[in-house]
Structure formats: structure tokens, C-alpha cells
Amino acid sequence: MLRLEQYLRLLPATTHATAPALISASSSLSYPLPNLSALRLPRSRPPTLRGKTSSAVRASAGPDATVKRAPEMAQREVARAVADQAVARLGARLLPSSVPADVAEFRNGAGNAVGSLDVHRGSPGSSIDFMLQSSLHCKVPNGAIDITSILIFLNASTNAPHFLLELIQGRSTSIVVILDLLPRKDLAFHPDYLQKYYEETRMDEQRGKIEELPQTRPYRSPSLFVRSACSPTAIMVNIDCGQGGEKALEEIMHGQLATVIQEVLQIWLDNCADSTTEMDEVERDCLLKRDRIVRSKSIEVDLTANLPRMFGPDVSSRVITEIRKAFGVQEP
């Protein structure tokens, strides 16, 4: 198998320079498609907000749109089951969805890309900051890019890790999986935190279950920031079943992968979702500052660098604005 780094060398310079993804689109743009240069996505700068309605937006409702909805596939089924599991447990700690209709579903002007975003803020008094689900589907000449993300972030009433899942496919025979309890402290500086959330929860065994599959290879995000932000037990893999491996991949996704994702979510629900942490003012300030930097940086290397290339500047701007709201970070 070609290693990721070798793929990247084949990509056009602007794609190569952008760093992927804690969250969504960038990983796909810098990852799986060998024919990515054929995408010819617009290389526009992210626009300022509140621009006039663009042709892309108008076109999204038009009869020419070639993609009505993201297709059903194992990736989305698995993600939906995980989201349902989280919602069932978190219950009233999640407020109703807070995104406007034109962000809940969005399309690009060319009609070859559709996306959805759902954000539930945490209820007052809970440790939940927000739960974000997103799905992107972008047709390309030889297939499609499909990305599903589930993020459940906690607020500053606790320093427990966030939950993060990202599934990225550029082919029907392989998938990139990023699954982590995203740490909120410097783990080398805080061995007690490492022990509590990663050693005692035996998170590394979950990683082992996926990495021992013969189809699994490590996925190295080209973004050093993404690699730094994740925990040492993060599952960051490419599961590649090779030519003709569509059925094998589906079986893994509905089998071992779904099981591990559900178990990791369960570990997070049992150990993090309800936690509160006693902190003095200095500790809380530090936590808030770190959270803010990690959130801003992940939007920067991920969405603002890449989403405009899939959906055009105006649609992307609306979507990123909602994500910024959820993340509680302003435009730089």
C-alpha cells in the first residue's frame, strides 16, 4: 500500500499545504483519493460573514442539484447508532438543535456536494458544552468523499476529555477512522490525568482491537497539531480492504469497528460525561485557554482551510459560523 505521505506528495501544492482534521473535511481532502487533483475545487479564501446570498446558495435549492441527500452507507449507519447511544444516555442534558435550516442541510452550487450539521448545546448546569454531528458527501469523478463526525465537548465544569469520532471515506473499500477521548491537559505534565482517563479505562485495549486487524494501517495526519492534540490511545487508522473489498469493509464497520466505537463512547459516558472537577481559578483559566486554542486551531487547520473548496465561500461561511458558535471561538 502506498503510504499516506507518498499520496500527499502527489497532490497539488495547495492541498498538500493544508493540514487535516480533527473534525471533518480536511482529512478527506488531504487523504484518500489518488485522483484528488481531478476534484478542481475552487481555491477561494474564506469570506467574511454576512455576505449577500450567493449563487451557490440559490443553486442549492434548484432543480439542477445532482445530489439530493447523502446516500445511505455503513459509515452513516454506524455513526447514527453511536449518536443515538449518546443521545439516549445524555437525555435532557442536550437542548434541542440550534442550527438554522440552511445549515442543518447545505449544498454547493455545482450540486455535487451535500452536507448536514446538527448541534445540541448542553443544558444549563450540565457538564456538556455541545454535541455536534456533521455529515459531508461530495461526488468526484471516480466516486465520492464521505465524512461523518460526532463531537461531544464538555465545558469548564470538568477537565475530563471530549469525545471525538471522525469517519472518512474516499473509496468503498477503505476508511480512515479517528476516534479519541481528546485530552484537555498536557498528559506528560499530568500523569495522574493520563492514569485516570487512559490507563484505568484501558482505552489502549480498544485501540489494539482495531490495530490488530490485518487490513489496518496507521493513519498519520499530516497536521502535527492534530497528532499533538490527540491522546496516545487515539485510534487513527486506515482500514483498507483492497480491490473488491467492499463487502469485507462493510463487515468490519458493522462488526469490530462499530463495537469499538460503542465501547469507547461507553467509556466516555461512564467516566467523563457526568464528571465535575474541582479547580482553582488558575487551573480553570488554564483549561479555558487551552480549550480555546485547541478549538480555534482545529477550525483553522480543518474547516476554514478546506470547506470552502467543497461548498464555496458563502455556504462554508454559514456552516463555519455555526461551528464557531458551538465551539465558542470567534474568527481570528
Place this chain on the structure above:
Amino acid sequence: MLRLEQYLRLLPATTHATAPALISASSSLSYPLPNLSALRLPRSRPPTLRGKTSSAVRASAGPDATVKRAPEMAQREVARAVADQAVARLGARLLPSSVPADVAEFRNGAGNAVGSLDVHRGSPGSSIDFMLQSSLHCKVPNGAIDITSILIFLNASTNAPHFLLELIQGRSTSIVVILDLLPRKDLAFHPDYLQKYYEETRMDEQRGKIEELPQTRPYRSPSLFVRSACSPTAIMVNIDCGQGGEKALEEIMHGQLATVIQEVLQIWLDNCADSTTEMDEVERDCLLKRDRIVRSKSIEVDLTANLPRMFGPDVSSRVITEIRKAFGVQEP
């Protein structure tokens, strides 16, 4: 190839439970030998210091010692060349060796293990805290364990990364390599630091050069602390040339591996070794505190857990005392 995690499951519980190594012995004990259980090393607790001379020490000078010196091998030749490169550049910034003769070279009572330790403190006014070189050789029924380490640590006049190299062999056909510029700040919290020392130095390209070798597999330290302490560009690999691959491994070690180690050292010499960092008191306090925790933790998971099993409690105690002195950390 059997994955490391699978190896570990084969090892006796006490070995499995100990975490390896930023520095030396533990990686070997938890890593390469499938017949490790045959070692039957004493499972003693690390003793308090300044005990009476043990039988192990007396035996080390006796005529029964079966190993006089660590054998010449590619691992030691490569490490020596790297150390020479560092010494040539650092020159007068390194003080003369500061370890007593019975730590500069040491043996175990059974006569099947020899080691050496050399520590040069940095001269006053330089950014160098110390340079530590160690070498361990332990005969086992089907071969030997050989470990060579070079650490060059900086003091608090700079926050630049330390240099770390560890080479671990349990077979003549494979080697574990840990090579890193060891970060001294939380990289997710400090993207500027990440950019300066890891992105702009293009450290990840060095990692790529080793990982693209077909004989290379990722090496996952079973210690989550070790994984957390290393940078996202750390080279942590097992180069396994398979049965009959002695010559192939030697060629890689003298070729690509030696080149990459020298280039990484050069990057460190050019960007870190002479640096000074302006810091206010809070920043310096934080740096010192983080340094101390990382150093203590690495001694704990590494040496105090494992060295006594190779060299007995008294010899190990003398060696660890000198390493603690270099690291500037006390016994807990």
C-alpha cells in the same frame, strides 16, 4: 510479523506490567525477546542507596565474569559516531565526565550483563544541562539484549527540546529505534512552539525516511507516558529484517538509519543546543516543573522498574543514583 502488543501478552505478568522506556532497559525487557521469560532475572525492588557492597559488585571484578565488555556491533558504532558528532560541536560546553569508575562500567553478579554510563554536565553559562551516554549488554540463552542511549538535555535558560536516541536490540535481525526532539511544552497548547521546532525544521521528513523502509513497523511503547512525552515527529519504530536478515539490518543501520540520526542531531544542534529563551518567572517555573515531572516519571517507568532485574539491586542503585544526579531529580 507479530505485533508488539501480541508479544507482550506472551510475557510473564511482572514484565508485562512494567512500562518501558524513554531511556533504556525497560524497552528491552518488554520488547523484543520471545524467550524473555527464560531470562529469570531477579524481580527485586530497587533498594535504598549506600548499602554495603553486594555480592553482585564483588563478583563483577572476579574471574568468573563471562562478559568482559559489550561487543562491537553496528548499534554501538552508529551511536559512537553520533556522540562524537555532538561532542565535536558542543566542545567546551561539556565538562569532563562526572561518574565514578564503578558506574562508568558495571556488571551483574552472574557475569552475563555489562553496562557503561558516561555523563558530561554542561559548562556554566551554556544551555546544556547534561549529555548522557549509556550502553547495556545482557546475555540471554538465545542471544543478547543490547541497548544504547544518548540523551542531551538542556537547562532552563531555554525551552528548546532535548535530544533523545535509544537503540534496542534483542536479535541481530531487528532493532527498535526511538529518536526524538523531546518537547518541553504542551504542543497542543503552544502551536508556535510546534511550528518552530517541528514544522519549520521539517522533522517529519526524517521520520518519513525511516518509516518508508519496507522493514519498518511502528513501535508502540506500552507506556502511555512515554508516548505522551514524545513529539508527533518522534521516530518510534521496529526495523525487522526477518530470518537471515543480519546483513540487511547492518546495511540499514549504517545507511539510512545512521544518516537520519545524524540529520536529526544536526537539526537539534542548529536549532536547540545554543538557544536561549526569554521567559517570565511563571513560564520558567512551569518549564522547570514540567521538566522535573517528565524526568522523574521516565526514571520511574524505566530504570527503577527494570534495571534491578538486569544488574541486581546494588549495582542498579549506584547507576540510578548517577542518572538521578544528572537529571536533577531526587528519589520519590
